[in-house]
Amino acid sequence: MAEPLFLDPALPSKVLHQFPFPTWIENIAVRSNGDLLLTILTTPELYLIKPSNPDGPVLVHKFDEVSALTGIIEIKEDVFYVGGGNFTLQPWSSGADTYQVFEVDLTSFDKGSKPKVKRIAYLPGCGLANGFELLSKEDGTVLIADSDAGVVWKLNVNDGKVEKLIDVEEMKSPPPPSMPMGVNGVKIRDGYLYWSNTGQQFFCRIKIDDEGKTSGSVEVLEREIIVDDFVFDRKGNAWVTCHTVNTLGVVKAAGGVVIAGGSIDKLTLAGGTACEFGRTTSDADVLYFVTSGGMAAPVNGTEVEGGKVVAIDTANFSH
Numbered sequence: 001m002a003e004p005l006f007l008d009p010a011l012p013s014k015v016l017h018q019f020p021f022p023t024w025i026e027n028i029a030v031r032s033n034g035d036l037l038l039t040i041l042t043t044p045e046l047y048l049i050k051p052s053n054p055d056g057p058v059l060v061h062k063f064d065e066v067s068a069l070t071g072i073i074e075i076k077e078d079v080f081y082v083g084g085g086n087f088t089l090q091p092w093s094s095g096a097d098t099y100q101v102f103e104v105d106l107t108s109f110d111k112g113s114k115p116k117v118k119r120i121a122y123l124p125g126c127g128l129a130n131g132f133e134l135l136s137k138e139d140g141t142v143l144i145a146d147s148d149a150g151v152v153w154k155l156n157v158n159d160g161k162v163e164k165l166i167d168v169e170e171m172k173s174p175p176p177p178s179m180p181m182g183v184n185g186v187k188i189r190d191g192y193l194y195w196s197n198t199g200q201q202f203f204c205r206i207k208i209d210d211e212g213k214t215s216g217s218v219e220v221l222e223r224e225i226i227v228d229d230f231v232f233d234r235k236g237n238a239w240v241t242c243h244t245v246n247t248l249g250v251v252k253a254a255g256g257v258v259i260a261g262g263s264i265d266k267l268t269l270a271g272g273t274a275c276e277f278g279r280t281t282s283d284a285d286v287l288y289f290v291t292s293g294g295m296a297a298p299v300n301g302t303e304v305e306g307g308k309v310v311a312i313d314t315a316n317f318s319h
Helices: none
Strands: 013-018 025-030 036-040 045-050 053-062 068-076 079-085 100-105 116-122 129-136 141-146 151-156 162-166 183-189 192-197 202-208 214-223 230-232 238-242 247-251 257-262 272-277 286-291 308-313
Touching (some): 025 286, 036 068, 129 183, 230 272
Antiparallel strands (some): 025 036, 100 116, 129 141, 141 151, 192 202, 202 214, 230 238, 247 257, 286 308
């Protein structure tokens, strides 16, 4: 990667809510009404936060079947699919062969009723179910990044069928002693599947069809960039959470990387794990950035904190 440009000053940001230590927020989804849904890795809990009232997080559901939650995706309005397994940080265990996917139906949740939660699939052979992406709303198909095996699975939420879909070298973990983490975040845009490979420090894409089958060869768009998860803006820029270096990066549609917030030696964005843009007219330019509090790589070697939700104003980003 060419030397990135550092924004000075960084984009304005504010902490919406911080959880107690040790809480690792793993992923985020945004409801159509603007609420934020957060999956927790350090305990199998799904939380809801209202950006207008962030001090009162609501426990949506605690899952008894697993010890950690990972990816989350919405398929139809207010029906989300959440991954979970028996991942542990201390000692490190990816929880291979323990991953399951649950349907969380929130269509009546705001009227005071509990969410409807049911398991819809086991993921046999999956080493670490991480990033989730919607492939087809009509078919009910989801792509799941397996950071341990270095492959992408395809799940049909209607019948629970699981198949290994994509298996390429650029998704694999690097050999020890590097970070044991391959493909992580996955997103589809304009007929391409984009992914981050955290351990190999790649940002890649490959052409796919409507079924998710690949054609052509992998393009490595950026190298030497530590990306956990990411999201695209309307202009095709990828906003990336640079987990172990505690920054927010932007892989520009035209090429090149901008560091838009955070710092390797500060807790501002310590251990960024995922990000999503708001979905209402008032927060469409707000990037909601969630963190692990630096638990995987303490800031300055010793500093950690509870995971938090940070609102970053991207309206004036023009680079």
